Amino acid sequence: MTLPTLDLAFRAASVALLLVLAASLLADFRKVLAARLGAAFALGSAAHAVSYSMDVTSRVPLWHAPLIAISTGTIVVFWLFTRALFDDEFRIRWWHGLIWALVTAFSFAGCVWIAPSGHVRFSVTVVNLIALGFIVLALWQMIASWPADLVERRRRVRVFIVCAIALYGGLNAVLQIATAGHHIGTAAETINAGVLACTVAAIVYAMMRVDGADLFPAAGEPAPPRVFSQPAADASADQKLINALMRLMADERIYRHENITIGVLAGRLKIPEYRLRRLINQRLGYRNFNVFLNNHRIEEAKAALADPAQAEVPVITIAMDAGFQSLGPFNRAFKAVTGVTPTEYRRLKVDAA
The missing domain is CATH 1.20.1070.10 (Rhodopsin 7-helix transmembrane proteins)
Structure with missing residues (x-):
């Protein structure tokens, strides 16, 4: 040839x-x-x-x-x-x-x-x-x-x-x-x-x-958690880690920290990074760490926007307090989860009160 x-x-x-x-x-x-x-x-x-x-x-x-x-x-x-x-x-x-x-x-x-x-x-x-x-x-x-x-x-x-x-x-x-x-x-x-x-x-x-x-996931939303058969001791250990992770999210609101990474979070839990990746993916159903963090941030923002006592607080202040670095990413992430903008969400909650 x-x-x-x-x-x-x-x-x-x-x-x-x-x-x-x-x-x-x-x-x-x-x-x-x-x-x-x-x-x-x-x-x-x-x-x-x-x-x-x-x-x-x-x-x-x-x-x-x-x-x-x-x-x-x-x-x-x-x-x-x-x-x-x-x-x-x-x-x-x-x-x-x-x-x-x-x-x-x-x-x-x-x-x-x-x-x-x-x-x-x-x-x-x-x-x-x-x-x-x-x-x-x-x-x-x-x-x-x-x-x-x-x-x-x-x-x-x-x-x-x-x-x-x-x-x-x-x-x-x-x-x-x-x-x-x-x-x-x-x-x-x-x-x-x-x-x-x-x-x-x-x-x-x-x-x-x-x-x-x-x-090529169709959306940035959590996937259904995967079900794996594993020894009871391992399942119990995983559940304890998930509980500890959720306490960091709910009590310490670690998602608010600037430049929080999965490595930092793994260090707080004193486990290898690969294990935390597996837990968040396979047990909680998330494909992306940033989506996992943003969902917690958005839940805090939703509560603040629905709170009559914070009706005069600017949306950008609520976004920054929840851990977002700027208004644009917050608006996009919020609308992706709720289907409405933060301002529309606040108005809907006021009208429903």
């Missing part, structure tokens, strides 16, 4: 896997933002598999330009996908679309105008620096958010997905900056296509090994 044929086979395999992945995500989880963004990223990656070349020395074929532009814009989708994957409260805003449009438009201009006018290296360098910037943002989101995930297998798969994509994308960006304007041999192109196919296959395989409902 010749190198060009092998290159084509690798690209075709990548496109086929990515299209199947996108179709599967849309068929099973189309109402979940992270899954929709994952499908969009898969489709953009398919455009990358079709059009990508490290050998950027002159004008690209005109029909390649839209595919290359979409491929470049996919790095923005990757960043948004990572945010939605690790933050159940993340929502798409209009300016996210504007960022994608600007990056895509610049890439298209680079293909049809900047590079052909003799500025190949400038165009390639800027596009790939943009890509590296969004990869760094995605990795930062993962590092900041993954400790709150309480489902161990899902945590590992999510980290693997993001790291695999970031590694492939980052290496490609660096290599393309280094080789911009120089001819690259067919062997290098074929190796790159093979690495892409292996990366896509590994990600698809990893996603198949975890329950889709765990990887």
Whole structure:
């Protein structure tokens, strides 16, 4: 088999896997933002598999330009996908679309105008620096958010997905900056296509090994607690720990503390962090530590908003007293739980009194 044929086979395999992945995500989880963004990223990656070349020395074929532009814009989708994957409260805003449009438009201009006018290296360098910037943002989101995930297998798969994509994308960006304007041999192109196919296959395989409902939960609400058969002594020990945890929440209101982490909470209970993760997930039914904390904060806020003696207390004061750091996250979390805003909730309680 010749190198060009092998290159084509690798690209075709990548496109086929990515299209199947996108179709599967849309068929099973189309109402979940992270899954929709994952499908969009898969489709953009398919455009990358079709059009990508490290050998950027002159004008690209005109029909390649839209595919290359979409491929470049996919790095923005990757960043948004990572945010939605690790933050159940993340929502798409209009300016996210504007960022994608600007990056895509610049890439298209680079293909049809900047590079052909003799500025190949400038165009390639800027596009790939943009890509590296969004990869760094995605990795930062993962590092900041993954400790709150309480489902161990899902945590590992999510980290693997993001790291695999970031590694492939980052290496490609660096290599393309280094080789911009120089001819690259067919062997290098074929190796790159093979690495892409292996990366896509590994990600698809990893996603198949975890329950889709765990990887893309439909909501940030608690899942039904799992029932496990275990020795009576272990069950009794777990119940004592849960009782101690609930006392910390109810009596000390530890959820009010700034920057409270699961590690800090485990230290207060004098147990390993992994055990506390398992207890909150398997016994209390929560998939995310922040959701667990926020539910306690919201219960305190609900009581304060319904209290006639606190009718003149500003909503932001109640939010801060309950442990929220700002009003925006409090409003979103409160509405997600109650279906109304804090102000509407207060008015409803006043009217019902």
